[in-house]
Amino acid sequence: MNKVIEVENLTRTFGHFKAVDNISFNVEKGEIFGFLGANGAGKTTAIKMLTGILEPTSGKGKVAGFDIITERNKLKYKIGYMSQKFSLYEDLTLKENIGFYGGIYGLRKREIAERTKKMIARLQLGDIENTLIAEIPLGWKQKIAFSVATLHHPDIVFLDEPTSGVDPITRRQFWDLIYQAADEGITVFVTTHYMDEAEYCDRISMMVRGKIAAMGTLDELLHKHAAKDMDEVFLKLARQ
Amino acid sequence: MRTFLAFIKKEFKHIFRDKRTLLILFGMPIIQVLLFGFAITTEIKDGKMAILDLAKNRMSQQYISKITSSGYFILKENLKNYSEIEKSFKRGSIKIALVIPEKFAENLGNTNSSVVQVIADASDPNMATMLTSYLSGITNSFAIEKRLVPEVPIKIESKMLYNPENKSVFMFVPGVMTIILMLVSAMMTSITVAREKEIGTMEILLVSPLKPAIIIIGKVLPYLVLSLINAFTILMLGFLVFGMPMEGSRILLFLEILLFIVTSLSLGILISTIAQSQQTAMMMSLMGLMLPTILLSGFIFPIESMPRILQILSNVIPAKWFIIIIKSIMLKGVGIRVVWKETLILAGTSLLFILMTIKKFKIRME
Numbered sequence: 001m002n003k004v005i006e007v008e009n010l011t012r013t014f015g016h017f018k019a020v021d022n023i024s025f026n027v028e029k030g031e032i033f034g035f036l037g038a039n040g041a042g043k044t045t046a047i048k049m050l051t052g053i054l055e056p057t058s059g060k061g062k063v064a065g066f067d068i069i070t071e072r073n074k075l076k077y078k079i080g081y082m083s084q085k086f087s088l089y090e091d092l093t094l095k096e097n098i099g100f101y102g103g104i105y106g107l108r109k110r111e112i113a114e115r116t117k118k119m120i121a122r123l124q125l126g127d128i129e130n131t132l133i134a135e136i137p138l139g140w141k142q143k144i145a146f147s148v149a150t151l152h153h154p155d156i157v158f159l160d161e162p163t164s165g166v167d168p169i170t171r172r173q174f175w176d177l178i179y180q181a182a183d184e185g186i187t188v189f190v191t192t193h194y195m196d197e198a199e200y201c202d203r204i205s206m207m208v209r210g211k212i213a214a215m216g217t218l219d220e221l222l223h224k225h226a227a228k229d230m231d232e233v234f235l236k237l238a239r240q
Numbered sequence: 241m242r243t244f245l246a247f248i249k250k251e252f253k254h255i256f257r258d259k260r261t262l263l264i265l266f267g268m269p270i271i272q273v274l275l276f277g278f279a280i281t282t283e284i285k286d287g288k289m290a291i292l293d294l295a296k297n298r299m300s301q302q303y304i305s306k307i308t309s310s311g312y313f314i315l316k317e318n319l320k321n322y323s324e325i326e327k328s329f330k331r332g333s334i335k336i337a338l339v340i341p342e343k344f345a346e347n348l349g350n351t352n353s354s355v356v357q358v359i360a361d362a363s364d365p366n367m368a369t370m371l372t373s374y375l376s377g378i379t380n381s382f383a384i385e386k387r388l389v390p391e392v393p394i395k396i397e398s399k400m401l402y403n404p405e406n407k408s409v410f411m412f413v414p415g416v417m418t419i420i421l422m423l424v425s426a427m428m429t430s431i432t433v434a435r436e437k438e439i440g441t442m443e444i445l446l447v448s449p450l451k452p453a454i455i456i457i458g459k460v461l462p463y464l465v466l467s468l469i470n471a472f473t474i475l476m477l478g479f480l481v482f483g484m485p486m487e488g489s490r491i492l493l494f495l496e497i498l499l500f501i502v503t504s505l506s507l508g509i510l511i512s513t514i515a516q517s518q519q520t521a522m523m524m525s526l527m528g529l530m531l532p533t534i535l536l537s538g539f540i541f542p543i544e545s546m547p548r549i550l551q552i553l554s555n556v557i558p559a560k561w562f563i564i565i566i567k568s569i570m571l572k573g574v575g576i577r578v579v580w581k582e583t584l585i586l587a588g589t590s591l592l593f594i595l596m597t598i599k600k601f602k603i604r605m606e
């Protein structure tokens with residue numbers, strides 16, 4: 001058992017509002033952990049705490065073996081992050097974007113060049129190294145953004161609603177990339193509000209109003225709540 | 241260090257890839273200095289004038305030719321009666337009218353005075369005042385010349401110290417430099433940080449191992465360089481095109497410019513911690529910074545003639561102090577011993593902005 005994320009009683013309040021209310025869970029190495037919930041359920045706040053950019057009000061957590069409060073600086077080298085926005089610079093070329101992200105993670109020029117080549121081959125993008133991101137189609141950008149987020153070979157990659165606003169085919173292709181990353185031993189922590197995406201995850205946690213209302217594999221959740229799909233599980237939990 | 245270089249490289253690419261902004265950035269200072277230097281002068285020449293000469297004697301002819309040869313007025317219309325005066329003003333063909341009475345300068349022996357009437361178009365009050373005072377000056381010297389009055393016992397011999405030719409461009413070069421530095425440093429920095437927030441890359445930067453301080457320095461440094469280039473361009477234009485003097489120490493001038501850039505940059509960063517979008521950042525910079533800077537720095541409107549409340553308010557405008565500093569150094573040639581107070585104010589303001597930024601940043605991180 002190799003735990004990559006360990007969270008105990010994590011809470012974050014904004015004024016009187018409990019955005020994240022006493023959550024505890026573990027994620028194992030190489031797992032695809034689905035962090036589901038409606039908009040405003042506290043998913044993004046939880047991710048911010050796990051990536052070390054927001055301090056918890058109480059509770060503790062470890063990510064990639066580092067404490068999320070006291071060892072933020074070391075932690076940051078071990079994680080990758082991709083937000084629902086594209087997080088690539090439109091006015092820079094693909095190569096320049098990769099160069100920049102590689103650079104801020106302290107990669108050497110040679111390493112960056114090597115990984116760029118590999119990445120382009122894997123994504124079958126052809127000759128677009130020197131194309132501005134603005135001129136690259138949306139679906140490709142998404143995949144590129146994911147590859148860039150894992151460029152520095154992190155232990156864990158956090159994906160915050162990576163597939164929102166993307167067509168089903170591209171979504172499917174995107175999940176293929178996630179599987180590939182998981183096969184290489186990268187743990188994937190993904191938030192989504194598409195309940196059907198839950199079936200792609202190894203394990204799911206369902207957040208409702210800042211609390212984890214349910215957690216387990218897809219089958220476990222369906223069985224426990226006597227539901228035929230995740231939508232039903234979600235509705236049942238939300239009505240409680 | 242490698243991470244920092246990667247960041248700086250990216251920032252410069254953003255700047256140089258945006259051709260339109262680049263053009264504004266480097267074109268604007270040049271155009272503004274030239275515009276202010278050539279087009280805008282506080283002196284009025286060729287004031288359009290109408291004359292109603294009721295005397296039509298030798299004296300009035302000499303008086304008129306003295307006025308028209310002064311260079312300040314051109315005679316547009318010779319009027320025949322009073323009713324034409326207002327028509328001419330309404331048409332807008334004249335700015336000032338002069339009525340010379342019958343028997344002008346003839347009965348001086350008896351009454352010892354003669355009254356000419358001057359009517360000015362005060363819909364432009366500044367111009368009206370100036371034209372009227374020019375005209376009264378010419379009239380006085382005409383009277384002395386013709387020995388209508390004895391030599392005035394007290395004469396004024398004036399000397400325009402620090403700016404002997406009374407060139408307004410000496411005021412505009414420091415003014416334009418202040419505005420441009422404020423614009424480039426404060427507005428551009430706040431926009432570039434807001435842009436990262438808007439497109440969502442700010443989160444990525446915060447999650448990355450980049451330290452917040454490095455992000456801020458990386459954002460600020462390119463604009464510091466651009467601002468210095470702009471300051472240099474404006475000064476060169478001032479020296480070469482307008483013959484601006486440089487009486488004081490160049491090193492001190494450079495340091496003071498650097499200090500003002502730091503003040504503006506820290507202000508820009510402070511704005512960017514508040515503004516969430518590029519649009520907000522721009523509006524805040526334009527409305528909150530540019531307008532007060534232009535209006536209250538003393539660059540265009542003299543602070544001394546403002547209402548008391550605005551005079552007090554002008555003290556919080558960093559640009560005011562900066563303009564005083566550069567004028568003192570460039571025109572009067574004074575050193576730090578004279579401008580230490582202004583320098584201290586700018587340094588204090590920068591420090592205040594930086595502390596506020598750190599505090600704001602902390603609140604967000606907590």
